[in-house]
Amino acid sequence: MMQKTKLVEALTGNYAAAYAVKASDVDVIAVYPITPQTTIVEKLSEFVANGELNAELIHVESEHSALSAVVGASAAGARVFTATSSQGLELAHEILHIASAMRLPIVMAVPARALSAPISIHNDYGDVMNAKDTGWIIYIAASAQEVYDTIIQAYRVAETANLPAMVAYDGFLMSHTVEPVELNDEEEVRKFLPRPLRPYTLNPKRPVTMGPLASPDWYYEFKYQQATALREAYKVVKEVDALYGEKFGRSYGVVETYRMEDADYAIVTYGGAAYGNAKAAADMARERGIAAGVVRIRLYRPFPTMDVLRALEGVKAFAVLDRAIMFGSPAEGPLYKDIATVMFMHGVDKPAVNIIHGIGQRTMYVEDMYKIYTMLKERPSKEVVFMGVRI
Amino acid sequence: MKVYYKTLKDLPREELFAPGHRMCAGCGAAIAMRWITKTIGPNAVIANATGCVEVTTTPYPETAWMHPYIHVAFENSAAVASGVEAAIKTLKKKGRWDAGDTKVVVIAGDGGTYDIGLQSLSGMLERRHGILYILYDNEAYMNTGIQRSGSTPKYAWTTTTPVGTALRGKVQWKKDIMGIVMAHRVPYAATASVAYILDMVNKIKTALDYTEEGPTFLHIFAPCVPGWRYPENKTVEIARLAVETGYFPLYEWDHGKLKLNPPSNNHLDKSKRKPLKEYLKLQGRFAHLTEQEIAEIEKELDAYWEYLGKLTQL
Amino acid sequence: MSLPKASELPIGAVIPEPGSTRRNKTAGWRTLKPVIHDDRCVRCQLCWLYCPEGTIVEIKGVFKVNGKTYDTKYEINYDYCKGCGICANECPTKAIEMVPEAP
């Protein structure tokens, strides 16, 4: 059922995240400030101070403790939230693995930011990409509206799959950009998030031990269990997105495509700035006679293998625009490596170029993206292309 | 401290820490765990830091714990407990906590407290969470095989402070963890020993009750058979000598007042303390000490007692 | 022994059975075995107090020893006793003797 009246607010990506947390009736929040995540913390503090959100807000002394505290709170049965960026995500990295292995439905927002050194407060996806293989469900949103919708969806997904979920988006380019965001009726959000009975919680009435020591006879089974659970979460993500669409009128799928129906050339990317500007470039390219399209990875983990294969089925060549550098890799782009794996496993052999751009928020001009299309048409590079850098 | 148990007859009989765990024969920490679990009673959640106790009590698919128990990592047990406490608080407010007045207790070793866990401990104390944090101190990283920690005393042998020709055991003095905790102005902090169980359980109970006001802290001295190199039947004897020689004084910090507990309350007068040698000589980790080195340790200990004496005047 | 499959295990390596180390009898750890000579026992409770394993069992009843009547008696649960000997070391009346385990 659709809502009767629309409530549209002008919100930054970070405020959209905070509004989603409020709507989701979160119980415990533990956060430590870091640019560009800070305004989420500020907004949530305001909600709690005004009594608009009935939650315990723990102002921890580090991101490591932020994630540790929400692990404890989630284990005790609370619905929890945390958020961080860049070095904060790195500091918490140890606990990322533990949170997913303990199968706790934590939701974390990550306005993505470049990693030190040199220190940069600006946007790229070095932080998120370094966390991509820690067993979390990872969404990368492309608008403030999607940040809002995805955080709400993430609670339902996490609490169904018993896995933590990360909702990433461009630091600054989205976290600090005011955009229209349609807010849901909070009562309806609460109905959408019914708090399913958790398999195990810390409760003296039903004492369990969490986080034991596993010998070689047992450890592998738990890791297999975890790998399987994350693969199977794909279905949950899709179902929840569809249900959310039915109820609130907005859904996104796991992979979003733009003008791909008849595209010969595609840019595959993630995040708001890269996707938005690639769309503008595809329009430009089509005006100039190139059948261009864009594929955006919304669900990064578990990887939407078949959706990517299908999206790129008809193209003659494609480029993967990555916003992070995995040093020393055969190709430095993390998404490129994933897509190359998909193509190799499925016997697809077509020109595919890895473009690196937008590192430390180097401006990705629409014109740059247009050049990717002409390059794909004329002579796809065999080498990784570091775009926008002075070489 | 409030006296909940006057004699051994009053002590809780029910065992809430199952045998069959893999802690060493004669383990001092095992004695502490047994009495911690009995004293806090069943309505408590335990957050444990990585360490000897953690690995020996939770070999999947078995657990020695009868409480709801969580271990996450080494350095963050205070942060994990902060989350548990916050969760219980808010779930209670929202009518979704069905276990009544549940306490939250941290159990961590000296590595997880003095060193890698100090930051999260400080955060927990500063934020005034209603949590009882219990440190079991065996004065080194025993779980990884006896490496020096911030708690290891000067001149003690460990595998990373070997006794050689240039260096003779640990070079630095033991960190004053109680001083650090007291500086956070917590309602209650106390030292205790596995040799003085009645004193220890009354302190556990007192500290647990004071969590209504904020964080409380217990520093329990727990000898380690392989790490300290002594025969396994000597654990309690050594712990007792640590107190009797003044090496590990029993005291409590109760709302800004420091009070020495028996028998340490007589030990401001040095002549009432047994010679330190009696404590040191039972342990292989101190076997290499010269008279001069013992004298140096004694001097440092005297200075510490002088400092404690001043604290009792506050 | 065939161990359970991944799909048969609780998620997240949770151990749902509290106190389950009881399945693991540690009797085999002992080389020396404590034996309580009840006639020398004065019921001071120190062995019960200090046992790291909680293996000293307090039995309620009426016990006449050397003309004295006690309402308790202490026994050892040899299933779990690791033979550390703290009980014997602490016993003020030397009522506990450490004897070699039968080979």
Add this chain to the structure above:
Amino acid sequence: MGILEFRFHGRGGQGMVTAAQVLATAAILEGKYAQAFPEFGPERRGAPVKSYLRISDKPIYIREPVLHPDVVVVADQSLFQAENPLEGAKPTTILVVNGVYKAPQKTYYVDATSLAMKILGRPIVNTALIGAVVKATGVVTLHSVAEALKKYFTGRLYDLNIKLVETAFQETKEL
């Protein structure tokens, strides 16, 4: 209406990021699409800063800085020495400036500093320039600006800023 693109030039502390956000909020309240974002850096008082605003009837997906603005707003005359606020401007670009500046393009001016001093008692020119932008472009109504300002100011500060917007609106003139 296609996308209308604005570029605001100011110095840290003059509130040009907020000016763009208030106008975006006003447009969104009118049911339009809008996007406002600063050129981000460690925020320091006095340093030149830019912020960007796009307003459209259709969803906006481009996330490039505004390179060819339809409207340029300059908070401080000295910025013409520090940088070129008219970089990438088109012949049709409208300039809205605090004080008088002669540009080839159509220019609206207002003495925002004096008005701010008189009404707020402080030289914070952003809300005055919002009034000037509304006068120069009509992109949103004064009513929507008043509604939008509620999200940014409360109480007496709100009343003063509304007064400043309205006064600036009246005093803004085409050069």
